[in-house]
Amino acid sequence: MKIKKLGSDIALDIFCYTIVAILCLTIVIPFWNLFVTSVTPKSEMTLEFKWFPTVVDWGAWKTVVTSGYLWLCFKNTVVRTLLATVVSLFFLSTFAYPISRDEFPARRFLTTMIMVTMFFTGGLIPTYLNISELGLMDTIWALVLPGAMSAFNVILLKNFFKQLPGGLVEAAKIDGANDVYILFRIVLPLSLPILATLALWQLVGNWNAWFDCLLYINDRQQYVLQIMLRELQETVAAITEGGAGVDASQAPPSEAIIATSNLFVILPIICVYPFLQKYFVKGLTVGGIKG
Amino acid sequence: MRVQSGVHKLKKTRWEKFTTSCYQNKYLYLLALPGFIWLVLFAYKPMLGVLMAFQDYNIIGGLWDSPWVGFKHFQTFFSGKDFAPIMGNTIKISLLQLLFGFPMPIILAIIFNELRTGAYKKVTQTISYLPHFLSWITIAGMMTTILSPSTGLVNNVLVMFGIEPIYFLAEKSMFVPILIISSIWKEIGWSSVIYLASLAGLDQEVGEAATIDGCTRFQKIIYINFPYLMSTVAIMLILRVGGILNAGFDQIFNLYSPATYDVADVLDTYVYRLGISGFQYSLSTAIGLFKSVVGVIMVVVTNWLTKRLSDGEVSL
Structure with missing residues (x-):
């Protein structure tokens, strides 16, 4: 009985912490992407997924x-x-x-x-x-x-x-x-x-x-x-x-x-x-x- | 004779009372004056301007000399070809926003409440508030960047999974889902604050007693936390219902384009284009008046209804 209760509590914890983490990622990533876009030169503006800018260009x-x-x-x-x-x-x-x-x-x-x-x-x-x-x-x-x-x-x-x-x-x-x-x-x-x-x-x-x-x-x-x-x-x-x-x-x-x-x-x-x-x-x- | 002098005396004392009261409170009157003038100029004068809904208003004649036409403009609007689609869009968007957007902050508040106090909770909460503090112009700008069909993040991901890029903001079928998702994204964190504050008022001992009785944490959420939130939920719902014809002007105005007018045009955007761009002052004022009357009726009715249903426990 005790172990079962503990199990459900852990599951609840995992659920809550994950949901919150996902929410924060959906907020942080667009801002980061905005920054990446802001330092990307014309030649690198493609439909290729990049976490980080390949070439940093401060022109903009x-x-x-x-x-x-x-x-x-x-x-x-x-x-x-x-x-x-x-x-x-x-x-x-x-x-x-x-x-x-x-x-x-x-x-x-x-x-x-x-x-x-x-x-x-x-x-x-x-x-x-x-x-x-x-x-x-x-x-x-x-x-x-x-x-x-x-x-x-x-x-x-x-x-x-x-x-x-x-x-x-x-x-x-x-x-x-x-x-x-x-x-x-x-x-x-x-x-x-x-x-x-x-x-x-x-x-x-x-x-x-x-x-x-x-x-x-x-x-x-x-x-x-x-x-x-x-x-x-x-x-x-x-x-x-x-x-x-x-x-x-x-x-x-x-x-x-x-x-x-x-x-x-x-x-x-x-x-x-x-x-x-x-x-x-x-x-x-x-x-x-x-x- | 005596009676008359008595009345006379009473009158005098009343007048005296009034002047002394004015004199005694002269500084309070002085302090209230700027606010009073503001109310007259910026709140009540435009309210009087609503009368132009019943006129054929023109700038030269103004409110005094424009001809009165009764309910002509209301009839024009209700029988016009724009009425059905505009009302349809407004109610559809507003109801969908309510249906999907309203429960989200409640769920988030319950989730936040389960996190242990500490850095993780604090940081994630702070991040979740961020979009609330930005204008729809900046968010629309961000959305054009990440939804761009040629360079945007979302299409990046779609292409990674082998899906053709989509021009989201010009796609009619995508417009309403984009509205709903983006407003949830913007407000979920901040709207959860009010529910979190409410949960903080919950007596700790109730939870402890439930634990001793063998309740799991999940059961506590369902049977203690959730019912406890209900009165706050009811109040927030009443407040939302009054705005049933507010489909979110700022958001739509900054995201829509002629390509999506069919699904995106709502009362407020219609009034703007008709009145400000089209100079149809009387007609657009009539539509605005119709909107606010519906809003007031909705608040009063829902308030009355919730009061009845909750035996007077919940009301504004």
Whole structure:
């Protein structure tokens, strides 16, 4: 009896460890393959399976890294990401704090107002026309402002503020501090973990955002990396500023350029997320979806 | 006379109360102001814009001066030749995604839960989260690379086994399976987090008691872990059902091409092409409105249903 039980346990272990290993391989191999493709010269681009590049040619990497346009898009993406994160944290905390205070008369009204947006939105066209009516087309604000608040994040932050010890705020009030001071000097410094989570969501979300740029930005000088990458998949010429392309006879294969640019966009995330994942996970589990 | 002065006095105190309350809370009002303005400009103004679904909207007239046409655009859409294939594709893709994609993270969470705490578990979990943090543009780019008919990894392998290379992304019959597999690949790890967190709340003693009673680990998974997850599963399912007409815009938009429109075109991509590329603002807003109304109805109905079925134990 005991031996039988042990046997089934070992089988279960083997099963679980193998499944997980296979899953990870299916994730790691495509990335590795992307790298192999990025250093493969034209002559070696064949339908032959290779685990490792037969000849290493950094031509595509050189083309990508020396592309002024790519760095311009990189700069646009960094600026938009940082600005959107700061703006979003400002809107979220200044709105979540008042509705977390029981003595605030407009608390119910404003909470309802934000909850409604969870169920109803204008939809694509009214949203698009709205941005255009506000005169935000071809400005960075079209990428920064629409995503600044979301009902989910506001409620998350409100709940966090609510569970902070109430005595702190009362004591500060008795000392004559006003709510603006209390929020920025007392409440926010105590809320750093949740702010970190919200900031990370914004950072990753904005780094990956592309649809807003596709809709609201027509000027190629203001494109973000994701949109450049999207264009690149249609024509490799998109890597240059005017879309004129590079000398075809000299150029590395288009597969390699696409693969390299892709890695270029993915790399910052790969480098950062393993160290920050606990904040992401925390936000997800604190976030209130509980059985 | 006395009564009147009383009323007068009461009125005054109410007004006074109101102004003092405003004055006392002036800083809270001040703090809420930016968010309030944001809500008006970026949430409620576009909501009002939905009215254009009932107009023949034109840019010059705007919402005020465009002629009202009632349900004309809804009729156009429902009786048009595009309605059946678009709705068919949307529901088919969405249901298949749900059917295959939804159980996967649950199974993975149960598997992860069986691994011993340590480096292996930590590393594999971290790797499994990775695709979640990438956009569909980058993933579509990776897929074009590995599915390429001339140099791609997958065709490499097929050729190794003597199979003719396939141009996967232009093959109609391959499109939906590619969608499903790639979205499972992208989200399986990250979606398992919520179930893992739920399993972490399971009382260790229950498992120990079961072991003493002679339960194998497999039996514990079936009779303890799995039932324990059910309430989380129900909540996640309710959340998914509301999006039944969301077939995954980002994914499809970055993977489809005219070659695969027949099987790939869904409500969201149709609305995009009709509205943004075709300038048919009213018609596409009408379709979008139809979509969100269906979404809200689905959430309310499923929520009500699960509440009934679980005797009020599970609901949003």
